[in-house]
Amino acid sequence: MSERILGGVLLLVSIAGIFIGWNYVPPVSYEPVGPRAFPLLVLFLLGICAITLMLDKKSTTTWAPTPVLARIGLLFLIVLAYALLFDKLGFIIATALMTIPVARFFGGTWKQCVLGGIGLGVGMFFFFDRLLDVALPTGLWLNGILG
Amino acid sequence: MLMQGFAVAGTPENLMIALIGCFIGTVVGLLPGLGPINGVAILLPIAFAMKLPPESALILLCAVYAGCEYGGRISAILINVPGDAGAVMTTMDGYPMAKKGLAGPALSMSALASFTGALVATIGIVAFAPLLAEWAIAFGPAEYFVLMVLALCCLGGLVGDSLPKAMTACLIGLLLSTVGIDANSGVYRYTFDALHLQDGIPFIVIVIGLFAVSELMLMLQNEHAASEPITLTGRLMFNTKEFLMAKWTLLRCSLSGFFIGVLPGAGATIASAMCYAAERRMAGKDHQFGQGDIRGVAAPEAANNASANGSLVPMLTLGVPGSGTTAVMIGALTLYNITPGPTLFQDQPVIVWGLIASLFIANVMLLVMNIPLIRVFVAFLSIPNWLLVPGVAAVSLVGVYAVHGTTFDLILGTFIGGAGYLLRVMNFPIAPFILGFVLGDMMEQNLRRALSISDGDVGVLFASPIAIGLWVVAVGMLLGPRLMRMLDQRKAVAA
Structure with missing residues (x-):
């Protein structure tokens, strides 16, 4: 069933893509094949594959049990939040905050998680930012201290 | 030319980089769940952000790649969990040997x-x-266009559980490669007026999403109680008798592994499985394969390392990668504005020969690291997942952030990772995806160039004998493996 739903979604994507891509015509053209042909060809083939996926009855997907799936969804949201807060909070705080729940998922104790989070945040900041010269965001609050 | 390469690879900085790469590679390789493609993917943005010159960055990535292939076997032997896909066969005899005290x-x-x-x-x-x-x-x-079609067909025909899935993955990759401004005409394609998408979806973002973010989600799904590693006791070295027993196995599997690796699509996993099966059949009656035969660890490891290195041949000579990991390396070249292709040997001798020389150096380093210093690496097996996973997440995002310094890339990478997770759960192979994304732009450019020369006549794609030959092989590779499997099944049913 999962494959069929995905096939349906991909079919809609390819139809929408062809619809949008149809207008990709340059004002002046110097070549017989413009910017439109290749994406349209790919989308057309994708559409065919999507239909094949929808027609195929047997499914090989085994989803994880619901509680695990919920944790995976949460993990995704945590990484997303981490990405959003990466430069607002600064690397150290964001990393420590991200580490604590993620480490809990993988069986760390509270103490390990908190210490691990602070350790990773501070350790990696100094390793990358100071040692390897890979600039990382300090966050607005730390600019004054570490600047 | 090779000497020139050794001059490049032998500078103190590059030796140091190779050493670090070998070490990191072995560690990444031995960690269950993380393999060569993850190691190369995570280190690529960091190498780029550290502003390493292209040859040093490639030396780092190749050393990591080589190191991963060594590392995978350690966890296979000691905890019966392969560190990467190429080491699956090593568990068959490695773990039984370790249980007998022969770790x-x-x-x-x-x-x-x-x-x-x-x-x-x-x-x-x-x-x-x-x-x-x-x-x-x-x-x-x-x-060239047909050659790239061939590469995609080879990979599509061999991996995954169904042809439509492999093709879908590849087409999604190709489609994503068209996002951004079209260089020939200046038309914006599928950017949806987003400023950050004008130059296309950054390669690094795709790579980190697919091979770091989605990998972490899979690790959470597959989390099982980690088994205690078998402690390393007794002698560390094999003895002469064991060596004599395995010497022809080593040579045979190395040679066949190399040739399997050169073929696009067939990677380390296939090479090690094929060589293991062949050696088992050749061993005659008095073998102990499956119960701890020394040839059973020699065969898959020789084959998987040989094929991993062999797969660099199409990447370096044709600019057409045959595997997910080499696709990431091709992407690394393009980040440095180096066009991969047959002219690479002429245009960039420093890079090509430096890389080849560094492979020799890296392998000597790895041998030294992996025999006397093996205990150091065994210690890494006890890194708990609760520290490893957030660490990998942070390192990956650091790399992506460092390249453009925008959180847009991080957010995009996370969403790609989520989508990648869904695709992987549904058994869509990811290697064709990344190959499609890497080759997409080159494919389109070559197609348009070919049709410009022929003034729009599609016949040009079937005009030369080389092109026709490539088409035939492509169709054969796409359908062949599955037809053979169907025939096998029918035979099995009939019998």
Whole structure:
């Protein structure tokens, strides 16, 4: 069933893509094949594959049990939040905050998680930012201290 | 030319980089769940952000790649969990050996096998790559386009559980590669007025999303109680008798591994499985395969290292990668504005030969690291997941952030990772996806160039004997493996 739903979604994507891509015509053209042909060809083939996926009855997907799936969804949201807060909070705080729940998922104790989070945040900041010269965001609050 | 390469690879900085790469590679390789593609993917943005020159960045990535192939066997032997896909077959005899108290000989023999495989394959690269590159220079844009179709077909035909899935993955990759401004006409394609998408979806973002973020989600799904590693006791080295028993296995598997690796699509996993099966059949009656035969660890390790190195041949000579990991490396070249292709040997001798020389150096380093210093790496097996996973997440995002310094890339990467997770759960192979994304732009450019030359006549794609030959092979590779499997099943049913 999962494959069929995905096939349906991909079919809609390819139809929408062809619809949008149809207008990709340059004002002046110097070549017989413009910017439109290749994406349209790919989308057309994708559409065919999507239909094949929808027609195929047997499914090989085994989803994880619901509680695990919920944790995976949460993990995704945590990484997303981490990405959003990466430069607002600064690397150290964001990393420590991200580490604590993620480490809990993988069986760390509270103490390990908190210490691990602070350790990773501070350790990696100094390793990358100071040692390897890979600039990382300090966050607005730390600019004054570490600047 | 090789000497020139050693001059490049032998500078103190590059030696240091190779050493660090070998170490990180072995560690990443031995961690269950993380393999060569993850190691290369996570280090690529960091190498780029550290502003390493292109040859040093490639040396780092190649050392990591080589190191991963060594590392995978350690967890296979000690905890019966392969560290990467190429080491699956090593568990068959490695773990039984370790249970018998022979972990030391199993580890040292597999290290020697890895070294032999890699060495034979690197010599193979030196011997064959320049010839292949010279032959490929005659390729026009039409032949090139067909060659890339062939590469995608090979990979699509071999991986995954169904052809439509492999093709879908590949087409999604191709489609994503068209996002951004079209260089020939200036038309914006599928950017949806987003400023950050004008230059296309950054390669690094795709790579981190697919091979770091989605990998972490899979690790949470597959989390099981980690089994205690078997402690390393007794002798560390194999003895002469064991060596004599395995010597022909080493050589045979190294050679066949190399040739399997050169073929696009068939990677380390297939090579190690094929060689293991062949050696088992050849061993005659008095073998102990499956219960801890020393040849059973030598065969898959020689084959998987040989094929990993062999797969660099199409990447370096044709600019067409045959596997997910080499696709990431091609992407690394394009980040440095180096166009991969048959002219690479002429235009960038420093990079190509430096890389080949660094493979020789890296493998000697790895042999030294993996026999006397094996205990150091065994210690890494006890890194708990609660520290490892957030660490990998942070390192990956650091790399992506460092390239453009925008959180847009991080957010995009996370969403790609989520989508990648869904695709992987549904058994869509990811290697064709990344290959499609990497080749997409080159494919389109060559197709348009070919059709410009022929003034729009599609016949040009089928005009030369080389092109026709490539088409035939492409169709054969796409359908062949599955037809054979269907025939096998029918035979099994009939019997």
